[in-house]
Amino acid sequence: MINITLPDGSVRQYDKGTTAMDIAMSISSGLARNVLAAKVDGEIWDTDRAIKNDASVQLLTWKDKDGKNAFWHSSAHVMAEALEALYPGIKLGIGPAIDTGFYYDVDFGERTIGPADLPKIEAKMLELARQKNSFVRKEVSKADAIAYFTEKDDPYKLELINDLEDGSITFYEQGNFTDLCRGGHIPHTGYIKAIKLMNIAGAYWRGDEKNKMMTRLYGVSFPKQKELTEYLQLLEEAKKRDHRKLGAELELFMFSEKVGSGLPIWLPKGTALRTRLEDFLKKEQIKRGYTPVITPHIGKKELYMTSGHYEKYGEDSFQPIHTPREGEEFLLKPMNCPHHCEIYGHKPHSYRELPIRIAEFGTVYRYEQTGELHGLTRVRGFTQDDAHIFCTPAQVKEEFLNVLDLTMHVLKKLGFEDFTAQISLRDPENKAKYIGTEENWENAEKAIIEATQEVGLKTVTELGEAAFYGPKLDFMVKDALGRSWQLGTIQVDYNLPDRFELEYIGSDNQPHRPVMIHRAPFGSMERFIGVLTEHCAGKFPLWLAPEQFAILPISERFYDYAKEVENQLAASDIRGFIDNRNEKIGRKIRDAEVQKVPIMLIVGEQEVNDKKVAVRIQGQGDKGTMTVDEFVSFFKELL
């Protein structure tokens, strides 16, 4: 008998050689039907693999991430089998499970595969899935493995096997298909009920652009048709919310071929939105002791030589701007920090002045690779809600707390509720590659960890992910569709104060190096507004909406009254417009609804007579009539 420890801590006894499936059946038949694989002492095992020793076992179902992984990994095998059946002679690369589905890298040789081929492959996969072929695990010697794939003439698998140790190699076989694979897999292919191949992309063998480009087929599969339908609906919803689509429809921003790719142009409505957002943040920052500054968009090359940015990014960025003067070169600023360091350094500072918080909505330019550009989330010119805090090492924690508080406050105000902090610390194995003293690093890392705990933030800690110049914290935010976005960041920097030789005079009357903290709660206005647009599906909070109301006169006889109402509202700082087109009211309402104008005020004969407005809320409908004063209070309630 062996002892099996289950996740709840209970220990059960089973015959030696029992399987995960046996264990599942001993618990309940329902569980046995749903179990896909098992985690045995941390490794993913097939449900029919004999367990010979005491072990801790977690049964994995569709609900577990690892269960989904096994499911999708198995689906990748089925796809490979289907592809081999349809296109004999292809060479297979790797086929792992990913966050949402799976892919397989395939060398199709001379053949090209297009989207039109996908339905055929899906059909073949479903046909193979219905055969309920078991995934059979086989341990093979390295020699046998090499022999098999030499026979099959698959250079990619041979290369993989070459890197593996003899004795650790396993094959999996299902139907007529055998693949080199570590496992584990689901019991048989019949579990796969719904399959959708998503797209085709090129991918270098092993991700190295020196290698051959293979064709990568992405797919997703589910145990139930309904789940696929739901997943596709989610994708549809995401498509509807795509900020590039909404940005164009709501006239927030545009791109121009003539201006250049990756350079967003803010249209009047987008500017109204962005200005509001900036004003909101500026006010919050001033409350929290920040000092606003403005610095130029370019700086001499020497500035970035001092900061080190030129050495690191110069070659791969926008090239220097030349002037009529021989040898004079300016760079578009890729960062605001060098300018802010100059501001700090322009006069001596006492420790009594610290922390000094220099804030700027600074527009920076970075030459992102063409393939990296994407809507507002990846651009070449963008405005950071930047600030640099210069403080003593002892003030780091307090400053972190302040920044965390500010960040969480603004994100909550914008309707984001679910956030996580990713803390990036030094690689403990390789401390030499970081600059700054041991004492400062320990102090800062401890400060970050404590600060996140004190504000009750969920955290993920990544060792070795810190920048060479200091530890950092990145804000991850989940949007309304459950997608994660990286937004703001807080970074400690021991490098720039050194390079710019920044100092403050301590209580000991000696010069000291301040610690610099870079922080941007939104990251960039562009990226943030992109994420926000998708989060709220274009229905921005009332206080941010580019146009808060539309006045819809029933006919042109009521324009004068409409104008009167607009003026009264403008006096109360409520912004909007009059739809004075010669259209029926139904049409005006529809257009305002589609444009996601939050409030519609309908004025006709009755309203003019009663000195009222008929209020309608976007997505909700008629709210009845009220006087303009009543509406103003009603409006303020909604804010």
Add this chain to the structure above:
RNA sequence: GCGAGUAUAGUUCAAUGGUAGAAUACCUGACUUGUAAUCAGGAGAUGUUGGUUCAAGUCCGAUUAUUCGCUCCA
């Protein structure tokens, strides 16, 4: 940057290698409108650029923009 797609009117989509069409938006006129699309008329387009062809939106090349992807390692 590399690979694979895509590029037709302001927008969303049509068009066997043979006269570029529609819807919507826009302009004009009529209707004077009561809670999600009034009617009629008008104007408006093949990203740029070279080639193949009697003939190119369609085929080939270049270019620009755009989309997806480019180790989440059997």
